[in-house]
Amino acid sequence: MSLQRKSKYPIDSLFTCRWSPRAFTGEPIDDTTLMSFFEAARWAPSSFNAQPWRFIYARRDTPAWAPLHDALNEFNRSWAHRASALVVVLSRTSWTPPGKTQPQPIPTHSFDTGAAWASLAFQATLKGWHAHAMGGFDREQLRQALGIPDDHAIEAMVAIGWRSDEPVLPEALQAREVMSQRLPLEQVVVEGRFGFGGVAAPAPVPVPSAQPVGEPDKAPA
Ligand SMILES: Cc1cc2nc3c(=O)[nH]c(=O)nc-3n(C[C@H](O)[C@H](O)[C@H](O)COP(=O)(O)O)c2cc1C
Numbered sequence: 001m002s003l004q005r006k007s008k009y010p011i012d013s014l015f016t017c018r019w020s021p022r023a024f025t026g027e028p029i030d031d032t033t034l035m036s037f038f039e040a041a042r043w044a045p046s047s048f049n050a051q052p053w054r055f056i057y058a059r060r061d062t063p064a065w066a067p068l069h070d071a072l073n074e075f076n077r078s079w080a081h082r083a084s085a086l087v088v089v090l091s092r093t094s095w096t097p098p099g100k101t102q103p104q105p106i107p108t109h110s111f112d113t114g115a116a117w118a119s120l121a122f123q124a125t126l127k128g129w130h131a132h133a134m135g136g137f138d139r140e141q142l143r144q145a146l147g148i149p150d151d152h153a154i155e156a157m158v159a160i161g162w163r164s165d166e167p168v169l170p171e172a173l174q175a176r177e178v179m180s181q182r183l184p185l186e187q188v189v190v191e192g193r194f195g196f197g198g199v200a201a202p203a204p205v206p207v208p209s210a211q212p213v214g215e216p217d218k219a220p221a
Contacts, residue, residue, distance in 0.1 A: 022079035024161030029084040040123030046112035053116040054090040083159035
């Protein structure tokens with residue numbers, strides 16, 4: 001699959017092999033494998049080592065599944081119901097640093113937690129699994145259902161699954177199961193001072209024996 005993505009400069013194929021398919025088998029994921037993804041996230045860097053990330057997970061076919069699954073929007077439910085696990089990614093927005101007595105805001109809570117999510121996704125890729133982030137869900141419903149306090153931001157949800165080679169998706173979605181490309185490096189990196197113009201995203205490339213990628217949190221047209 002990495003052959004579909006070419007980097008301009010040499011990088012480990014891990015970075016181009018990670019992608020976000022939607023066609024999952026729904027098979028069970030064992031505890032050690034799932035926990036190894038969170039373990040990878042645990043070692044992410046964070047400002048003051050505050051480690052603001054928190055994860056709530058539910059395995060498919062367990063009582064914990066429904067509240068997470070039901071919070072997804074219709075589009076995401078249409079494919080993520082075949083995930084092996086769903087994860088809610090939270091970040092603490094404040095903490096009490098060592099030596100202090102009063103909680104202080106963590107300005108980097110989302111940045112730090114983004115690094116942790118990326119580590120989770122790369123570890124999943126290393127093990128042949130996929131971690132597909134989702135922004136399309138009802139945050140307030142989730143907050144109520146899972147008892148998430150106000151000092152924890154709900155960053156995203158993640159569907160973890162094993163990719164199916166069968167055409168398990170609805171036709172429109174199946175056609176969108178492609179690895180996406182990236183903006184050229186020159187358009188996202190500049191030396192010295194701001195110098196970015198508006199650019200269109202490159203076209204996606206089809207993936208053999210699979211499907212789509214599209215606007216994640218929108219229903220297919
Ligand atoms: C924060 C975030 C929210 C996303 N929301 C959704 C979503 O709601 N539904 C979906 O199908 N994909 C969603 N995606 C997946 C993106 O569309 C995908 O990561 C992006 O197109 C790049 O493709 P790749 O991950 O395959 O490289 C989301 C990704 C991120 C990081």
